[in-house]
Amino acid sequence: MLGDLLPKVPTSFGRYIEPFFGGGAMFFALQPENAVIADSNPELINMYREVADHVEDVIQCLKQYENTSEMFYAVRSQEWTTLPKAEAAARTIFLNRTCFNGLYRVNKQGQFNVPYGKYKNPKICDEDGLRAASVALQKVDILCGDYLLVLEHYAQPGDFIFLDPPYLPVSEYADFKRYTKEQFYEEDHIELSKMIMALHERGCYVILTNSNHPLVHELYAPFNIDVIQTKRHISCNGSTRKGEDVIVTIPPKQRTLIKLLPQPLPEQVSAYPPTRFMGSKSKLLSEIWSVASQFKVNTVVDLFSGSGIVGYMFKAQGKSVVSNDYMAMSATFTKAMIENNSVTLPLDKAKGLLIEHRESDHFVASTFKGLYYTDEENDLIDTLRTNIADIKDQYKHAIAMTALIRACIKKRPRGIFTYTGQRYNDGRKDLQKTLAQQFLEAVEAVNKAVFDNGQINRSKQGDAMDLRVEQVDLVYIDPPYYSPLSDNEYVRRYHFVEGLARDWKGVEIQQHTQTKKFKSYPTPFATRKGAADAFDHLFKKFANSILIVSYSSNSLPTQDEMVAIMAKYKQHVEVIPVDYKYSFGNQSDAKTHRNSVQEYLFVGY
The missing domain is CATH 3.40.50.150 (Vaccinia Virus protein VP39)
Structure with missing residues (x-):
C-alpha cells in the first residue's frame, strides 16, 4: 500500500508516531529522525529493541536456525520470555520467516500457534536488512504499550501519526483477528475514532488504514476516504486474497x-x-x-x-x-452583589442585628457547642440568625446573611469546617478580631460591592x-x-456556613460525626x-x-x-x-x- 500511502504523507511534520507498529513498512520507508514507534505486543517490541541495540547478537542467533519442520516446532514450543532477549528476538524473526504466510497468531494462553510454512528456501537471516533496520531504529523511541496511552502522552500539534490498527472484518476476510491474544472489536474502533478526533483537534496530521467497512465510512465521514484494491497474503484460499482497503486522511484542524x-x-x-x-x-x-x-x-x-x-x-x-x-451560600453571595444593583444595608441597621430583640432557638449553641466557636460566639450567631430572618427586603437579607457567612469563615482557622477546635490557629489578624467586628466589616465590604451596571x-x-x-x-x-x-466535596468543607444559609432546612445532620456535618449533595x-x-x-x-x-x-x-x-x-x-x-x-x-x-x-x- 506504500504507493498509495506515501503521497499522502505531509511534507513536513514534528514527530512521527506509529502506535500499531506491526511490520513497520511506513516507518522504514520514511526513516524519520524523530519518531515514537509502539505496539502492545511485547514480543514484537523486544524484537525491534534488540535489532536496534544488539543486532549482531540477533544475527548470530539467527544463523543457528535451519528451515526444518523439526526445528520449527521445537523453537515454536519455547517460551520466549525465558530466553535471552537477543535469542527471543531471533526466535520471533525465525518463526515469522518460516511459518505459514508469515502470520503472527497466539492461542488463549498467549502461545504462538501458526503451523510450519513448508517453504523451500526462506531468507531466515537477512544480515544487510537487519543492519539497515538497526540504524533506522536507533534514532527512535520504541515503546510497548496501549495505543491510547502512547498517543495521549506523546502526540503534539504538528505531529504526523500513522495508524494501522487491526482491521474491521468484512466478508472476504471475516476471520481476521488481532495479532495478539486480545481482540479488537467494533467498540474498540469507535474508541479509536474518538482519539483520532481528539488528535485532529490537537492539531495533528493523521493517516488511518482499515478495511472497506461501513463503520469506517460512518466514523470518518467528515474526512477524505480513499478505497484501494489490495492483495491479501494470509488467506489460505487464493481466490479470497483480493480485497478493498481504505485510507483515511485526517488533516490537523485549521x-x-x-x-x-x-x-x-x-x-x-x-x-x-x-x-x-x-x-x-x-x-x-x-x-x-x-x-x-x-x-x-x-x-x-x-x-x-x-x-x-x-x-x-x-x-x-x-x-x-x-x-x-x-x-x-453561593446563591446568597450572588443575590447580594450580582442580582442586587442598588440596595445596601445601613451600618446602624447592621449594628442593631447584633442585639437580641427576641429569643433565638439556640440551634447553633446547642448543636455545635465546643466545635468551632466559643459559647459567646455561638450565642451571637444565633442572635444574628434570628434577626436576619426578620428582614423583609430580600437584598438586605442577602447582604446580612453574606456578612454572617463571611464573618464565620474569617473567624475559622483556614476558613473550613472539616475539623474541630483551633489546631490551625496561626494568630493572624482575622482570628484576633471579634465575631461582631468581622460581621460589621463584612457588611461594609458587601455594601461597597453593590453597584448598578x-x-x-x-x-x-x-x-x-x-x-x-x-x-x-x-x-x-x-x-x-x-x-x-x-x-471535590464543597459541603464537607463548608457545611456549617452552608447550613447557616439554609437555616439547616432540608439537610440531614450526621450526628455521629465529630464535625456534625450533613450529607453532601449528590x-x-x-x-x-x-x-x-x-x-x-x-x-x-x-x-x-x-x-x-x-x-x-x-x-x-x-x-x-x-x-x-x-x-x-x-x-x-x-x-x-x-x-x-x-x-x-x-x-x-x-x-x-x-x-x-x-x-x-x-x-x-
Whole structure:
C-alpha cells in the first residue's frame, strides 16, 4: 500500500508516531529522525529493541536456525520470555520467516500457534536488512504499550501519526483477528475514532488504514476516504486474497487561535470581597476575560458560581448575568452583589442585628457547642440568625446573611469546617478580631460591592443540569473537579456556613460525626464517568452558546476527552493552558505539590 500511502504523507511534520507498529513498512520507508514507534505486543517490541541495540547478537542467533519442520516446532514450543532477549528476538524473526504466510497468531494462553510454512528456501537471516533496520531504529523511541496511552502522552500539534490498527472484518476476510491474544472489536474502533478526533483537534496530521467497512465510512465521514484494491497474503484460499482497503486522511484542524492576552479589569472588580473559597477563580479573572472579550456577547450564565467572583467580573464588564449554584451560600453571595444593583444595608441597621430583640432557638449553641466557636460566639450567631430572618427586603437579607457567612469563615482557622477546635490557629489578624467586628466589616465590604451596571442580573439556586434560561450568548462552566487523588466535596468543607444559609432546612445532620456535618449533595462530578456524562449533557444543553470551561490538568476527564466531548457540539474547540496555583492544596499529602497545576480554559464556539 506504500504507493498509495506515501503521497499522502505531509511534507513536513514534528514527530512521527506509529502506535500499531506491526511490520513497520511506513516507518522504514520514511526513516524519520524523530519518531515514537509502539505496539502492545511485547514480543514484537523486544524484537525491534534488540535489532536496534544488539543486532549482531540477533544475527548470530539467527544463523543457528535451519528451515526444518523439526526445528520449527521445537523453537515454536519455547517460551520466549525465558530466553535471552537477543535469542527471543531471533526466535520471533525465525518463526515469522518460516511459518505459514508469515502470520503472527497466539492461542488463549498467549502461545504462538501458526503451523510450519513448508517453504523451500526462506531468507531466515537477512544480515544487510537487519543492519539497515538497526540504524533506522536507533534514532527512535520504541515503546510497548496501549495505543491510547502512547498517543495521549506523546502526540503534539504538528505531529504526523500513522495508524494501522487491526482491521474491521468484512466478508472476504471475516476471520481476521488481532495479532495478539486480545481482540479488537467494533467498540474498540469507535474508541479509536474518538482519539483520532481528539488528535485532529490537537492539531495533528493523521493517516488511518482499515478495511472497506461501513463503520469506517460512518466514523470518518467528515474526512477524505480513499478505497484501494489490495492483495491479501494470509488467506489460505487464493481466490479470497483480493480485497478493498481504505485510507483515511485526517488533516490537523485549521483554526483561528484565540489569543490569551490578559487585560486590565474594571476597578469595580476589586470591590468584590476577597475569599479563600475552594476553587475560586479570583486569580484567573484576567485570563477568563481575555478569552471572553474576543466574542461579542451581552448575556452570560455563570453556571457554577461558587464564590461568585466570575459572575461579578462579567457584571462589571456590563453584561447581563445569570449566576447559578446549587449551594445556598453561593446563591446568597450572588443575590447580594450580582442580582442586587442598588440596595445596601445601613451600618446602624447592621449594628442593631447584633442585639437580641427576641429569643433565638439556640440551634447553633446547642448543636455545635465546643466545635468551632466559643459559647459567646455561638450565642451571637444565633442572635444574628434570628434577626436576619426578620428582614423583609430580600437584598438586605442577602447582604446580612453574606456578612454572617463571611464573618464565620474569617473567624475559622483556614476558613473550613472539616475539623474541630483551633489546631490551625496561626494568630493572624482575622482570628484576633471579634465575631461582631468581622460581621460589621463584612457588611461594609458587601455594601461597597453593590453597584448598578444598567442590566437585569439574576441569582439562581439550583442544579446546573436543570437550569432553564432563555437563549444566552456565553456560558461559563466551572464545575467541581473530579480527581481520584482528592475529593471535590464543597459541603464537607463548608457545611456549617452552608447550613447557616439554609437555616439547616432540608439537610440531614450526621450526628455521629465529630464535625456534625450533613450529607453532601449528590453530584455527577463525583466519578469520572459521571463527570464525562455531565459535561456531555451541559455542552448539548448550551450548544447554541459560546462555552468557556475551567478545568484542571490533574482532573478527569482528560484534556483530549474534554475536547472530544465538546467537539460533538461545537465546530471550533480550543484549549488554553494557564499556569495556576490554588490558594491551598486539597491533597492529602502536601509534599506532592499538586496544588500547582495548569488550569485549562476550554473554549467552544
